[in-house]
Amino acid sequence: MSDISRNGVSGGGQPGRIGIGLELDDIHLKILEVLRENGRISVAALAERVGISRANAYTRFEALRADGAIKRFTAEIDHGRAGLGITALIFVTVRQQMWKQFRAELARMPEVEYCAITTGQHDAMIQVRVADVAAVHTMVTDRLANIPAVKATETVFILDEVLRRPYVLPGDGRQRATAARRPATEERGDVPLGKMRFVGAAEGRAALRKDD
Amino acid sequence: MSDISRNGVSGGGQPGRIGIGLELDDIHLKILEVLRENGRISVAALAERVGISRANAYTRFEALRADGAIKRFTAEIDHGRAGLGITALIFVTVRQQMWKQFRAELARMPEVEYCAITTGQHDAMIQVRVADVAAVHTMVTDRLANIPAVKATETVFILDEVLRRPYVLPGDGRQRATAARRPATEERGDVPLGKMRFVGAAEGRAALRKDD
DNA sequence: GTTGAAATTAGTACGAA
DNA sequence: TTCGTACTAATTTCAAC
Numbered sequence: 001m002s003d004i005s006r007n008g009v010s011g012g013g014q015p016g017r018i019g020i021g022l023e024l025d026d027i028h029l030k031i032l033e034v035l036r037e038n039g040r041i042s043v044a045a046l047a048e049r050v051g052i053s054r055a056n057a058y059t060r061f062e063a064l065r066a067d068g069a070i071k072r073f074t075a076e077i078d079h080g081r082a083g084l085g086i087t088a089l090i091f092v093t094v095r096q097q098m099w100k101q102f103r104a105e106l107a108r109m110p111e112v113e114y115c116a117i118t119t120g121q122h123d124a125m126i127q128v129r130v131a132d133v134a135a136v137h138t139m140v141t142d143r144l145a146n147i148p149a150v151k152a153t154e155t156v157f158i159l160d161e162v163l164r165r166p167y168v169l170p171g172d173g174r175q176r177a178t179a180a181r182r183p184a185t186e187e188r189g190d191v192p193l194g195k196m197r198f199v200g201a202a203e204g205r206a207a208l209r210k211d212d
Numbered sequence: 213m214s215d216i217s218r219n220g221v222s223g224g225g226q227p228g229r230i231g232i233g234l235e236l237d238d239i240h241l242k243i244l245e246v247l248r249e250n251g252r253i254s255v256a257a258l259a260e261r262v263g264i265s266r267a268n269a270y271t272r273f274e275a276l277r278a279d280g281a282i283k284r285f286t287a288e289i290d291h292g293r294a295g296l297g298i299t300a301l302i303f304v305t306v307r308q309q310m311w312k313q314f315r316a317e318l319a320r321m322p323e324v325e326y327c328a329i330t331t332g333q334h335d336a337m338i339q340v341r342v343a344d345v346a347a348v349h350t351m352v353t354d355r356l357a358n359i360p361a362v363k364a365t366e367t368v369f370i371l372d373e374v375l376r377r378p379y380v381l382p383g384d385g386r387q388r389a390t391a392a393r394r395p396a397t398e399e400r401g402d403v404p405l406g407k408m409r410f411v412g413a414a415e416g417r418a419a420l421r422k423d424d
Numbered sequence: 425g426t427t428g429a430a431a432t433t434a435g436t437a438c439g440a441a
Numbered sequence: 442t443t444c445g446t447a448c449t450a451a452t453t454t455c456a457a458c
Contacts, residue, residue, distance in 0.1 A: 110384035
C-alpha cells in the first residue's frame, strides 16, 4: 500500500527499513500526527479524525504503544512561566574512556533537558534550563568542571527558540512540499559549497559506543 | 506565516520575567511533574497522585492550561521506528537583516525538529531528523545553501541521545540535591577555570530580536 | 477546598462483513 | 483486518457542604 519512505527532501528514494516491529502505514502516521498536536485526545475522537473505526483506533493505538513507536505521553510547558527563563547549550569535550562516569554524573543534573553525543569538535552537547545566567555559570564551573571526565566546555546561550516540534514524521511535508515550490535542480544556480562544512568525529571517538 | 511566526516556543513570557500570570506553587509543580511522565493521566488519577481533591485538580489543571504554563500535550516517539534514524545538528551563520527570510524558510522544512538562535560563533542551531545521511547532505547543500540569508553552515551528527527530558522544572532535584551532596563553595578546591569557555554573541547580533 | 451524587464519555468484548 | 454494536467501567461535571 502506502510507503512512508517518501520524504520530499531525501531525494535518495528508498526508505530503508523501519524498525524491527510494526510496519507503519499511512494510518499509523496519521495517528502520530494527531497525537503530536494533542496527546490527550480521546481514542474515540482520534478515530474520527483519522477516519477509522473506534475499535481499529484502539488496536492501532495500543500497537504503537506496545511496539515502542510511542514511547510516552507528556506535556509541553512554558519554561518562562515556570521560572526557568535561561536556556544554554554546553558543548563538552570528554576524556576518552570516561564516558561511563560522564553519563553517571549527568543523571544527577536535573537542570539538563537534553544531552547528545555528537561528531565534530566537541563530544557532547548539553542543553540546560535554569533561572538565571548565574546558574549557568555555577553549573559549568562548579558541577561540570569537577567531573574528571570533562576535559573542556564551551557554553552558548539560547536567545530565542524559533521552532520546536515534538517530533518529526516521515512524509511530514507531503502536501506542503508541493505547495512550497522547491526550485528544480536545473534552475538552481551553482551552489557555493564552500560555505558548507561537515565536521567529522574527533579522533578516537569511533569506539565511543562500546565504552559503556 | 504559520508555525513559527512569533516566538512560538517561549510562549508569551518575556525573557527574564517570571510568572506573569499564575504564581506556581508546589502543588502546581507537582502536577507538572506527574504530567511530564504521563501526559494522558486522568485528572482524577492526577488528583490522587498529587494528594489533592478532584475538584482542586480540575481547577489547577485548567488554570495551568489557560495561563499557558502548559502549552500542549504531545507524545514522544521512537524516531528509529518511524524510519528517521539520522539526527543532525546544523549550525547556521545568518546574514544580518535577513532573519525574517530565514525564519520563513524554516517553516517550510518539516524535517526540522528544533531551531534556536544562539550566542557564540554561529547564529542558529537547527536539529533535523531524516532517514539517512544522504538526506542531511541534500538538506544542507540544496535547501539551506539556497537561502540567501544563510551565510555558512556547519554540520555535526548525533551519535547517541544520552538523555532527554520533556522539560525541566525548578526544584527538580530538591530531594536528590540533598542526597547528592554538593560541596559547599568554601570547601571546594580551586576550579581550573581555564578549561571552561563562555562564548559571547557575534558582533551585530544584539539587534537580533527586533529584526523581525 | 472538599465530598458525593448524576450525566457523560471512555474502554472492552464479541459477532459480522 | 476492520467495523459496528452492546456492555461495563471510569471520568467529568455539578451540586451541596
